Amino acid sequence: MLHELLTSNRTRATPFTSRVEACGVQAYTVYNHMLLPAVFRGLEEDYWHLCEAVQLWDVSCQRQVEITGQDSQKLVQLMTPRDISQTDVGQCLYAPLCDENGYMINDPILIKHSQNHWWLSIADTDVLLWAKGLATGFGFDVRIHEPDIWPLAVQGPKAEELCVRVFGEEISNIGFFRGKWMKYGAASFFIARSGWSKQGGFEIYLNEFSLGEKLWDDFFEKGKDLDVGPGCPNLIERIESGLLSFGADATYETTPFECGLEQYVSLEADIESLSINALRKQKPKTRLVGLVVNEKIELADRSVLDEKDVIGEITANTWSPRYSVYLVYARCDANRILALTELNLKSTKGLVKARITDIPFNFVTLGLSNQS
């Protein structure tokens, strides 16, 4: 849904905002109190371009919570049920943060610069306050703040070629979910092979506001023949790829197990984590499932039904132009969904059957071609 957005000093602009506007951004959303571009040429056109070329994403709103000091790793481990003890310097870890009852606070990427220096690259909640509150209460020896860092994501199949042109061959040596500091003129940015799409690419952690426009322009100049363009996290691509959005698909009321994030909970590890004991005992009440409908529908509302009762709610949905199916994430009653293989959605033309499947969607298992 599109409405007008009134911006102010409270909804912060970024080092790239002037360029994003010059590129004709059509819509924004607000994320971590900051502008996040949401549409450029159109949802579907942006999607195809992302999957075929290379895009620059102003994801400055992916704020960093920086934790330094001798209790840093202890605090980070306390916040997440994922075992971080084996993390290498420069490694990036996707990790749910949970409270003492196992409920999620956020799902950041943890970046280890050293034992005593971590960044939490966060989704849309004020993790800064959670970390500071815990550190103050427990009396940890840490310093926690939000540094002036504005990530720029370079995403798409041609992202690597473009980044090599801007940063040199060495960038190709960065492994998946690994990062390192690279020179850019007199500056030095942390760059990781990561990003909120499955099209490949890097995230550049810009640390000088004044270099934002130069960096943006540099990518455009060197990427003309690669069809570089502006972009942003894309609803179609992220649902096809099985990525979750905190605040929609995962919330304060859900545990990692209820979001299909089992692999990021180290149940067997001997770790000092706030949530681990609760998560060891807890039986999921809800389950996030994928639903597939073989036609383009218009939803009448967000409810999900078994034969007659509402047993869940849609958290995200999109038409997939690649697979020609309608894809839905739905949060359902974990018990009532157990024996079912399909559910009903309410379309404007009446009830529509939807196949239940896992997230991420497995389009091969679903018998769907990968070609448009």
Add this chain to the structure above:
Amino acid sequence: MLHELLTSNRTRATPFTSRVEACGVQAYTVYNHMLLPAVFRGLEEDYWHLCEAVQLWDVSCQRQVEITGQDSQKLVQLMTPRDISQTDVGQCLYAPLCDENGYMINDPILIKHSQNHWWLSIADTDVLLWAKGLATGFGFDVRIHEPDIWPLAVQGPKAEELCVRVFGEEISNIGFFRGKWMKYGAASFFIARSGWSKQGGFEIYLNEFSLGEKLWDDFFEKGKDLDVGPGCPNLIERIESGLLSFGADATYETTPFECGLEQYVSLEADIESLSINALRKQKPKTRLVGLVVNEKIELADRSVLDEKDVIGEITANTWSPRYSVYLVYARCDANRILALTELNLKSTKGLVKARITDIPFNFVTLGLSNQS
């Protein structure tokens, strides 16, 4: 500035959203992960209507952080440097929340339902996480959550008359910044004489989503002759009235003293507050001042200068149609502003002199008539 806003399940709708849209909302902002209407008929038209009639404001985004349990008051006191020990049941207190260095976290209204039951009616940061982090770390016996409550503000000189028609004469007995539970059919809402304007009125803490549309319609039906209309926090009115917006005028980098909030810091009281010792010692580095220009200007940028150097930044600004002056809030270097009586702003036509004054503006002292 207006742009398109892309809404999603993450930017939550409210019980009043359907009515807000039916009333022709022109723009939203996003506040506490929720839609906040920002313009209806136009900033200036909305302003005059607010000052002359009565408006319904969907301020559902003013989320409640509910704290219950035997350590509730202890935790609330820990979070704020304002002495809360003499607070009555049903009393509302404006109170800065600060960290152990005296820097602000938020500036909520604290509402005391009992010693062991508080609401924090918050500005735009996740106080829930700060409170939970502290409580977990200190091991307090409290339960903290965000209940399903969506405030509706009724603001304007005719607000009381309208509220009497909807809730009965008894509502007139509620004192300023006091509240009580009042019946609405089978439901019961907490209602306080408060709101983010100086035009008078009430805030109704709706606690049943399904009653939102009925309540809205009820106000409209009973207020036709009072010219009731839709509204929202208004930039012109709030600046004229000296109200601060957290995230713009006050931030994580400012102390209450640096925001002119001295009266809400109980320096002399014997209280267990995280920030009180830091605030007792600290010398303000910046100061938030009011600036007045005797003509309508268009800003070239947000910088504020003494004779030649940039010594501050504009945090909020508006043309005042009532006083025919341009009003600015600016954060300035506390030392460099000491001996000054005027500063320079950069307008599109060059430097413009601005008189330095306090916030709230005193229009009588400024020699400005209160009449348009």
